Amino acid sequence: MTGKEEINALKKTARLAGILILIMSPFAIFGMMYVPSNLMVPGDAAATASNIMASEGLFRLGMVSDSIVFLIEIVVVVLLYVLLKPVSRTLSLVAAFSRLAMTIIQGINLLNYIAVLQLVSGADYLTVFKPDQLQALVLLFLNVQEYVTHIWGLFFALHLFFLGYLVYKSVYIPRILGIVLVITSACYFIQSFGNILLPKYEGFFSVIGNISAIEVAFPLWLVIKGVRAKQVAGSHKDGNP
DSSP states (O other), X not given: OOHHHHHHHHHHHHHHHHHHHHHHHHHHHIIIIIHHHHHOOTTOHHHHHHHHHHTHHHHHHHHHHHHHHHHXXXXXXXXXXXHHTTTOHHHHHHHHHHHHHHHHHHHHHHHXXXXXXXHTSOOGGGGGSOHHHHHHHHHHHHHHHHHHHHHHHHHHHHHHHHHHHHHHHOXXXXXXXXXXXXXXXXXXXXXXXXXXXXXXXXXXXXXXXXXXXXXXXXHHHHXXXXXXHHHHGGGOOTTOO
């Protein structure tokens, strides 16, 4: 493969990665934010269970949206690795495995939603439970699902840190985007550790988490600009740590 072909391939990889990240963003917002906020009533097991039974279709759509995100994430992991491998193969692998670990945990976390659907299904074998017990179990599984989001958030924070470092060290993506990604990483670390250690201050940590929205600058740049072609050739240090 000639130098020009390598540059064109890297450009296509960058743009495809950016497009996929932007495509999965609305699915992530719908499944991980919109659906829970409309169905879950914090601390009210009866109301939460009632909402899910009344809007089971919406709940299932949320699961489908989450699944689409997980599937796209697997492709994004590979694309980002290829994109930043010329900077450092080792750190690109760390970033890739961190994001892949996050994706796996997200997929496993969906089992909590499956358990909720079983509990509100009205199956005969559930008659051994009283209605208030079933409602309490529904809220329990949803609370576990929410806590696990803080766990995969730590893996995502780790990914963003190394991704930001790699972007900063590269010469074909603006350094400012690397700084943005590292700031976003810090927000996710603070939000996840904060909610685990100090759950009473969830509102405060959610505000900090909202700052992470600035990470959208990275995929937007990849889609609009791709990579700086002139700087790609001199950046190939494939195999260096």
